[in-house]
Amino acid sequence: MKNIAVIGAGTMGNGIAHTFAQFGYQVQLIDISESALNKAITIISKNLDRMIAKEKITPNEKVKTLANITTHTSIKEGVKYANLVVEAATENKNLKLKIFKELSEICSEDTILATNTSSISITEIAAATNKPERVIGMHFMNPVPIMKLVEIISGYNTANSVMETIVALTKKINKIPVEVNDYPGFVANRILMPMINESIETLYNKVAGVVEIDTVMKLGMAHPMGPLQLADFIGLDVCLSILNVMYEGFKNPKYAPCPLLVNMVNANKLGVKSGEGFYDYSENKKAQKVAKMFA
Template identity: 75%
Template sequence: MKHIAVIGAGTMGNGIAHTFAQSGFKVQLIDISDASLKKGLATISNNLDRMVSKEKISEADKKTTLDHISTFTSIEEGVKNADLVVEAATENIDLKLKIFKQLDEACSPETILASNTSSISITHIASVTSRPSQVIGMHFMNPVPIMKLVEIIRGYNTSDAVTNTIMELSKTLGKTPTEVNDYPGFVANRILMPMINESIETLYNGVAGVEEIDTVMKLGMAHPMGPLQLADFIGLDVCHSILQVMHDGFKNPKYAPCPLLVNMVRAQKLGVKSGEGFYDYSESRKAEKVAKQFAK
């Protein structure tokens, strides 16, 4: 494989594009607007700058990585010559089905179609294409350039050849691919999301405060980040969507989103992306932190 198309220039999409480009692949990054693409490229450039400052890569490596990425606002144009397409759009089943129908029509018959979905059925996504044996899940972890795991999800019809190809491809990116079967939430989120939801329930029921809950899980369970802070970084809307997918898929009340999570999403308190979730990420809060550091 030489040419990789990535659908979506948001947090996951630009991270996936960055990772492939840094590994020497030609990347066609696709989004619906030039503004989104410029923002995605700026994020990649900033992340590469941090790697340069830490002497993990050189300035020449940064330039080469950015030169490997071209941008498109048209799926039809962006997927030309693509050996693999990785879809990293919003976690919305209707949107993903629409995109995969377009990809099936626009891509060559040999192209493998992958989704970065964190919970939605690969079998369902594949069903809207004429190539279900060539549809697979590649669930990268955030931040993509740093996290080693790629959850490889086989749909009901995904072929052994495609699975083996994607497993080996993931290794060339310096990742550790782990094969799982196609059930709601797969492995990562089937275990993680109920824990996050139960943490929110614990807060909702007044058992303890935000920092107290996170402290117990960090110091008592050796988690690098507390579940409420992690939810903020994932995005509370994303957590809500994944829980809904699992609730619908398993028909089990234990996956029902906590009422507090539902209300926070309705109020657009989505975590880091909105500036406020369980913690405050606003500019005023950042300024306050800087002031305290100087005061010390």
């Protein structure tokens, strides 16, 4: 396996591309937006500079990593020689189904099709293709170059050989694969998102403020980041999407998104990506409370 195509140049996509390229794979990074691709390469370059500053890689390794990445605005061109395609587009089921249907029609018969979805059924995604046995989940954690975990999820029809190949590949890029079953949210988000949602409910019910809730969880539970700050980092729209998938999948009210989360997403207060969420990120104020919301 030498050529790996990554669809989506956002936070997860550029992190996945960075990681594979750093380990010597030829990476084709694909996005419909040329500006998104340029931004992704800039981010990867800056992240590599941070690794150089920490003496984790050499300047020459940075040059080799960037040389391993090519960019494409056409899926058909980008996946032409791919042994593996990793889809890292927006967490939108209809979009993913459309992408996988197209991939199954244009990729070679032996290409493995992986999705970085954090909650959507692998079986359902695979059903949109003509080769469900070649479809698998690879749920990387953010930031991808740093976080070790990759949840590996087989669909109902995923071939054992595909699972074995992806587990082995994950180890080759110095990650730790954990095999989990295909249920909404898998393991990571089935546990994490209800905690984040309950933290938002706690704020919504005025039990405590943003900083106070995060401080309790950091100091009392030894979390490196409070749940509200983490939600901002993930993206409140992504959190809402994952909760909706789990609520729809389990029909259990404990997964119903808090009204405050819904309202914030509707108001485009999405966290770091929009400059404001539970904290204000304008002018690099990364820990300023959004006072106007809870005056």
